[in-house]
Amino acid sequence: MIFHASVRSNQMLRKTNLAVWKAWRSWKLSLHSSTVGASSGPGPLDRTENASVSVEKPPHTPVMLKEVLHFLDIQPAQVVLDMTFGGGGHTKAILNTVPEVTILALDRDPASISLAQQLAEEHFGRVKPLLGRFSELESLLSNMNIKQGSIDAVLLDAGCSSMQMDQAERGFSLSKDGPLDMRMDGERYPDMPCAADVVNTLDQQALASILTAYGEERHARKIASAIVEARRVNPITRTQQLASVVAGSFPAAVAYARKDRLHRPAHVATKTFQALRIFVNDEMNELHAGLRAAQAVLRPGGRLCVITFHSLEDRLVKRFLQGDDLSNLDQYHFSPTKQGTRKEKLVDGKRDGSIYWLPLRRKVIFPEKDDVRENPRGRSAKLRAALRR
Numbered sequence: 001m002i003f004h005a006s007v008r009s010n011q012m013l014r015k016t017n018l019a020v021w022k023a024w025r026s027w028k029l030s031l032h033s034s035t036v037g038a039s040s041g042p043g044p045l046d047r048t049e050n051a052s053v054s055v056e057k058p059p060h061t062p063v064m065l066k067e068v069l070h071f072l073d074i075q076p077a078q079v080v081l082d083m084t085f086g087g088g089g090h091t092k093a094i095l096n097t098v099p100e101v102t103i104l105a106l107d108r109d110p111a112s113i114s115l116a117q118q119l120a121e122e123h124f125g126r127v128k129p130l131l132g133r134f135s136e137l138e139s140l141l142s143n144m145n146i147k148q149g150s151i152d153a154v155l156l157d158a159g160c161s162s163m164q165m166d167q168a169e170r171g172f173s174l175s176k177d178g179p180l181d182m183r184m185d186g187e188r189y190p191d192m193p194c195a196a197d198v199v200n201t202l203d204q205q206a207l208a209s210i211l212t213a214y215g216e217e218r219h220a221r222k223i224a225s226a227i228v229e230a231r232r233v234n235p236i237t238r239t240q241q242l243a244s245v246v247a248g249s250f251p252a253a254v255a256y257a258r259k260d261r262l263h264r265p266a267h268v269a270t271k272t273f274q275a276l277r278i279f280v281n282d283e284m285n286e287l288h289a290g291l292r293a294a295q296a297v298l299r300p301g302g303r304l305c306v307i308t309f310h311s312l313e314d315r316l317v318k319r320f321l322q323g324d325d326l327s328n329l330d331q332y333h334f335s336p337t338k339q340g341t342r343k344e345k346l347v348d349g350k351r352d353g354s355i356y357w358l359p360l361r362r363k364v365i366f367p368e369k370d371d372v373r374e375n376p377r378g379r380s381a382k383l384r385a386a387l388r389r
């Protein structure tokens with residue numbers, strides 16, 4: 001049985017949050033003895049709704065496209081790795097602007113890879129779809145005889161795609177009712193826990209730890225307690241059911257007062273959904289694996305662009321590009337001040353990035369106001385660009 005391989009191998013997670021790890025372990029045992037979904041626990045999620053994910057949706061609008069094209073500076077006939085093909089927005093723009101470029105198009109979502117296959121047929125030989133996770137990239141490339149250190153440019157546009165968000169049956173969106181799923185891999189690993197498994201199975205302390213760590217949710221304990229109360233009555237299997245449970249844990253005045261970073265009204269369950277999505281897809285460890293993979297596949301002088309959507313991810317990227325050794329760090333608390341062992345390069349006694357990376361801009365790059373107006377989903381995007389030394 002395939003059991004969330006990334007969680008199983010996640011040493012950092014084990015070390016840094018015993019409560020969560022213990023809960024996972026007991027759940028794993030319960031999976032082995034087939035007790036998930038037994039009469040004493042929550043009912044299993046009906047995953048049949050997810051069986052045929054449409055690929056007809058309009059593609060994701062690429063975030064910070066101008067900046068990505070500028071910093072990647074792709075030349076004719078170069079080889080580019082798009083680590084997050086999604087709806088193919090960035091890949092299509094690259095194909096349309098650079099002659100004879102070859103794009104390796106990776107995504108863990110089979111629905112995205114179906115789109116990449118359609119694109120590969122339209123651009124014969126120029127798009128090579130790769131179904132898999134960042135942590136599987138090395139073996140995928142070696143199966144294609146692509147050598148380490150041979151790729152000219154890498155793009156990693158983290159998070160989930162509009163296609164995933166817009167399809168209620170994928171369970172990512174709190175504004176559309178659907179099964180509480182959130183697995184980016186879709187049905188690739190049928191035994192991999194989905195969000196409903198997490199909310200119905202983990203104990204209160206573990207749930208609170210996840211909401212604090214990955215949602216930076218100040219009211220994590222209160223929400224976790226409401227979830228545990230609610231699931232005693234009925235298993236939580238729908239997105240809007242979870243959204244109402246979370247909203248119900250706040251007084252009405254608080255529930256409607258939350259604002260996002262742009263001071264627009266935000267649903268009180270937004271951070272809960274974010275935290276669950278990150279946890280279900282093991283996104284922080286995957287991001288770290290993706291950055292290491294990019295470091296290995298880029299040739300000296302090759303360029304990397306990374307777009308992230310929340311501070312947890314951006315901190316990880318920033319510290320990776322600075323040369324911090326993240327292998328022993330507390331994943332849950334990527335505090336901006338905490339330092340790992342740094343492999344940095346000094347130029348005239350000043351810090352000049354890591355021995356592997358030269359920043360193309362020292363500071364993080366934000367989208368322009370006009371771009372945010374046209375594509376509000378990109379409002380919290382942050383771009384970092386670096387050159388492989």
Ligand SMILES: C[S@@+](CC[C@H](N)C(=O)[O-])C[C@H]1O[C@@H](n2cnc3c(N)ncnc32)[C@H](O)[C@@H]1O
Binds near residue numbers: 060089158161
């Ligand atoms: C923000 S979207 C990318 C959008 C794309 N740049 C575009 O313009 O259409 C992120 C995509 O990355 C994929 N993804 C996220 N984490 C991944 C991982 N660890 N391995 C492979 N793909 C991943 C998601 O499935 C999603 O399709």
